[in-house]
Amino acid sequence: MKYNININQLVLSKYRDFDLVDCAILDYLIVLGGSQNPRVTEMRIDGYTWVDYQRLIDDNPLLRITSKGAITKRMQKLVDAGFIKTKEIRKNGHKLIYFMLTSLVDTLFIQMNRDAEPIHSGEKPIHSGEKPIHENEPIIILNNNNTKYNNKERGQCAEIPNNINKDAWSEWVAYRKEIRKKMTDRTCKMQWRLLGKYDFATQKQIIEKSITNGWTGLFEPKGQPAKIDNKILDKYKAYE
Secondary structure, three states: OOOOOOOOHHHHOOOOOOOHHHHHHHHHHHHHHOOOOHHHHOOOEOOEEEOOHHHHHHHOHHHOOOOHHHHHHHHHHHHHHOOEEEEEEEEOOEEEEEEEEOHHHHHHHOOOOOOOOOOOOOOOOOOOOOOOOEOOOOOOOOOOOOOOOOHHHHOOOOOOOOOOOHHHHHHHHHHHHHOOOOOOHHHHHHHHHHHOOOOHHHHHHHHHHHHHOOOOOOOOOOOOOOOOOHHHHHHHHHOO
16 A cells, blocks of 8 residues: 655646546656556566556555546556656556656655755756666766755664665665655664574565565564574674
């Protein structure tokens, strides 16, 4: 499920035939188009991303969409407005719809209530971290109090402990960023405490299961005892 929907009413209200459902679908496509999840990137073709209509329906229950045909009409509205381009690709006899975001989505991320200098070049996209999401990236962002945060405000975690699988943890942090769930220092420490009970292979399994199921937290595997005694580990660290 997609937990948050972000809509720039100031910009999108200018499109008279748009309603909240259209705007929510556009927000979903922006997140999907910027996703670096391997399950998404491996399906990309020439910069176009596959959108699974059934997954879109399942991820957005609040939209009350019950048919794929309803999405087709709304996708066409986004095409007509200039926010996306689409193409049909056939695979194994099935017609799949792929999309690419256009540079018009930039207008959704510009702060309107500012009186300072023009937007700066060479900065990271506000909506996709470090990765481009459309053909004219990189997108530039505003350098003001709304987009500049220190590490504490952004919830950046401290250095990863040695008993944590760093590759698996990096995947988890990227996933949480993708679903817009901030990693606070407290969250990191609590999840490190859980993961630290297990070896690296089990840590990877825990993280992969949460990502696969779309969960926002980490959970101990059922019926699988911890393989590392935290008391022993803490005693070992005291001598490092």
